[in-house]
Amino acid sequence: MKAEETLTPGPSPTPPAPTTRERGKKARASAAFVLALLLGGLAAGAQSNLETNSGIHFNFSPPGAPNLALGGAFIGLADDATAAYTNPAGLIKILHPEVTTELRRTHVFTDRGLLPSDANTACFEDRACWCQAQHRLDPGTSLGLEDGSARDTVPALSFLSYVYPRQRWALALYRHELVNFEARFRTFGPYLRLSRSRTPTGIPGDLDGRLASLDNRMRLDIVNYGVGGALRLGRGWSLGLALSASDFRLATRAERYVPAYRDAPDFASLPLVNVQTQEGDAVRLSGTLGLRWESSGGRLSLGAVYHRGPSFPFAARSRDVDPATALAYDLRQQGRFHVPDAYGLGLGLRLSDALRVAVDVDRVEYSALTRDLIDIFGLATLFAGRDPELDRFHVDDAVELHAGVEYFFLRSPVPVSLLAGAWYEPDHSLVFEGANEGFRAMFRPRDDQLHGSLGVGFSARRVQAYVAYDHSPRTRVLSLSAVMRFLDD
Amino acid sequence: MRSSQLLPGRCLLCLLFLGAACLPAAPAGRPERHPDFEVGFLAFDDDHWLMAAEKMRAAEVRWAEDGISTRITDRWFEPYAPTYFLGRALAKLGCREQALAALRRSAICQREIRGRGAERAACQGLIETLRVAPPAPPAPGVDCSRRGRQR
Numbered sequence: 061m062k063a064e065e066t067l068t069p070g071p072s073p074t075p076p077a078p079t080t081r082e083r084g085k086k087a088r089a090s091a092a093f094v095l096a097l098l099l100g101g102l103a104a105g106a107q108s109n110l111e112t113n114s115g116i117h118f119n120f121s122p123p124g125a126p127n128l129a130l131g132g133a134f135i136g137l138a139d140d141a142t143a144a145y146t147n148p149a150g151l152i153k154i155l156h157p158e159v160t161t162e163l164r165r166t167h168v169f170t171d172r173g174l175l176p177s178d179a180n181t182a183c184f185e186d187r188a189c190w191c192q193a194q195h196r197l198d199p200g201t202s203l204g205l206e207d208g209s210a211r212d213t214v215p216a217l218s219f220l221s222y223v224y225p226r227q228r229w230a231l232a233l234y235r236h237e238l239v240n241f242e243a244r245f246r247t248f249g250p251y252l253r254l255s256r257s258r259t260p261t262g263i264p265g266d267l268d269g270r271l272a273s274l275d276n277r278m279r280l281d282i283v284n285y286g287v288g289g290a291l292r293l294g295r296g297w298s299l300g301l302a303l304s305a306s307d308f309r310l311a312t313r314a315e316r317y318v319p320a321y322r323d324a325p326d327f328a329s330l331p332l333v334n335v336q337t338q339e340g341d342a343v344r345l346s347g348t349l350g351l352r353w354e355s356s357g358g359r360l361s362l363g364a365v366y367h368r369g370p371s372f373p374f375a376a377r378s379r380d381v382d383p384a385t386a387l388a389y390d391l392r393q394q395g396r397f398h399v400p401d402a403y404g405l406g407l408g409l410r411l412s413d414a415l416r417v418a419v420d421v422d423r424v425e426y427s428a429l430t431r432d433l434i435d436i437f438g439l440a441t442l443f444a445g446r447d448p449e450l451d452r453f454h455v456d457d458a459v460e461l462h463a464g465v466e467y468f469f470l471r472s473p474v475p476v477s478l479l480a481g482a483w484y485e486p487d488h489s490l491v492f493e494g495a496n497e498g499f500r501a502m503f504r505p506r507d508d509q510l511h512g513s514l515g516v517g518f519s520a521r522r523v524q525a526y527v528a529y530d531h532s533p534r535t536r537v538l539s540l541s542a543v544m545r546f547l548d549d
Numbered sequence: 550m551r552s553s554q555l556l557p558g559r560c561l562l563c564l565l566f567l568g569a570a571c572l573p574a575a576p577a578g579r580p581e582r583h584p585d586f587e588v589g590f591l592a593f594d595d596d597h598w599l600m601a602a603e604k605m606r607a608a609e610v611r612w613a614e615d616g617i618s619t620r621i622t623d624r625w626f627e628p629y630a631p632t633y634f635l636g637r638a639l640a641k642l643g644c645r646e647q648a649l650a651a652l653r654r655s656a657i658c659q660r661e662i663r664g665r666g667a668e669r670a671a672c673q674g675l676i677e678t679l680r681v682a683p684p685a686p687p688a689p690g691v692d693c694s695r696r697g698r699q700r
Contacts, residue, residue, distance in 0.1 A: 126624065139622060139623045140623045140624065153622050153623060154622070154623065155591070155594060155621070155622055155625070227595065357582075357584055358584075358587070359582075410582075412582055413582055413583070413618075413619055413620045468618075468620065468624075468626075470617050470618040470619070470620075470626070471617055471618075472618070472664075473618075473663050473664020473665070474664065475618045475620075475624075475626045477624065517624075519624045519625060519626055524624055524625075543624075545625070
């Protein structure tokens with residue numbers, strides 16, 4: 061959907077109602093979805109150029125603590141109830157009805173713009189630094205902007221499923237949190253060039269010497285409520301399909317303050333200059349198509365999967381709240397938030413009863429996030445035709461490698477397993493490469509991440525329990541999962 | 550990517566993988582896998598008693614019952630007890646004498662194996678049940694004297 065833009069001075073208008081054509085599109089969306097899924101239709105994608113969006117964390121790693129501990133390599137194995145999301149074709153491997161639950165606690169290290177301390181730098185107590193030397197923004201040098209360590213913790217019930225297997229087919233109901241992201245972070249207004257002035261609006265500009273001080277709040281939830289099924293095709297092949305209603309809730313608020321050029325911001329006393337908000341609440345369909353093959357002895361298994369990401373509408377708003385400025389604007393737009401599509405291949409190898417390994421290769425189409433990106437600030441409108449350079453934002457698609465190994469201590473009366481894994485997560489930050497140095501500072505590339513993971517658990521006759529930990533420089537995930545199966549005897 | 554930042558993590562992970570790979574895959578002398586038992590157990594689970602009996606016979610010939618956990622699917626395990634399951638399958642088929650013979654020679658039934666108390670109790674209970682049960686003909690089409698596949 062193209063962004064619809066209105067510039068309204070004074071009181072706020074009501075949001076535009078959907079047109080008849082849009083309502084028609086909604087009505088046809090459900091019917092078209094399965095066809096689009098099977099044909100692998102193209103995904104559109106958009107967010108906005110609001111700085112708050114730069115740190116959104118998607119959870120594409122497979123649910124279940126043991127699978128997290130395997131470095132997320134589970135497409136090829138896909139032999140437990142979490143396959144309902146990861147690769148539904150694997151549901152056919154389940155013998156008895158099962159209930160699976162998982163709790164995850166995720167720490168995401170979001171970013172703040174700050175300057176490192178050196179001989180020419182004096183830092184405020186809270187690590188916002190005042191640089192006395194003139195230097196250019198250059199992320200490749202030690203004087204460039206660096207990521208801070210604002211930390212957000214999100215404990216949540218991340219996965220819940222029930223699987224009902226039969227001999228030739230299996231059915232699953234599940235709830236999976238694709239995104240559970242909450243951030244509250246403040247930027248202190250990093251300095252770009254000391255020789256320059258700053259804009260009174262606080263909106264990043266071409267000639268800013270210092271960016272505005274921001275107070276950001278963000279809450280993003282995408283929860284899938286799905287039904288999955290698998291069918292045994294014979295000769296070791298199985299096919300799976302999962303359809304889910306994705307519940308999307310977005311609420312962000314960025315408040316902009318402009319302290320005196322050399323001062324630290326005092327958010328309690330400074331006048332608020334302007335506010336940007338993004339709000340969305342919608343339910344859309346999404347789905348997963350999976351295929352799995354297993355050798356006759358069960359020694360080798362291969363899997364392929366395609367996740368179709370949903371697309372959600374949201375309302376973006378930027379408004380002036382400072383009576384001292386001459387710019388009285390209230391800009392409202394409609395945008396779309398697109399969850400990237402993802403697809404992958406996996407291999408599982410059972411070396412013995414006690415030892416198995418798994419390797420996955422996934423491709424996540426993060427580039428969809430920049431399609432039809434909206435300019436939440438309305439730069440072209442506010443500043444007499446200034447180019448918002450939306451075409452200079454980009455996100456690279458990511459090819460992720462996952463690998464893991466699992467060892468079972470079989471002599472124990474209740475088998476215990478140890479798991480270890482690693483996965484490589486290329487940077488998929490929203491990056492700006494245009495002339496506007498303010499945007500370049502906020503939307504900049506980060507390092508690729510190498511995750512390491514460990515886990516341990518036990519399997520009794522009717523119950524499994526596992527704990528796992530995944531570590532990377534930007535995220536820490538602690539996961540607890542339990543499975544209960546229902547036996548006849 | 551700054552490779553220097555990732556180096557410690559890479560080294561740690563390599564060590565973990567190497568350590569895991571060096572662990573013994575199974576107790577000494579024991580087969581790495583028990584495919585006959587696995588197939589037999591799945592057949593047992595699906596109430597396919599003839600197939601279960603055939604595969605359990607093959608499994609106990611390959612490796613005697615030891616009660617150690619064997620993976621069936623996913624992360625679910627069963628004690629390696631082909632003789633015990635053979636006895637249970639034969640009992641379902643109505644082959645009382647053969648079932649009693651299998652259960653009586655089952656290691657899991659005859660001696661204490663750590664963590665297998667429930668199976669031992671069940672086995673002994675089944676022996677007692679079969680012992681006092683009145684004689685009955687086997688299921689239709691079942692020849693209890695045959696050791697191979699029966700149709």
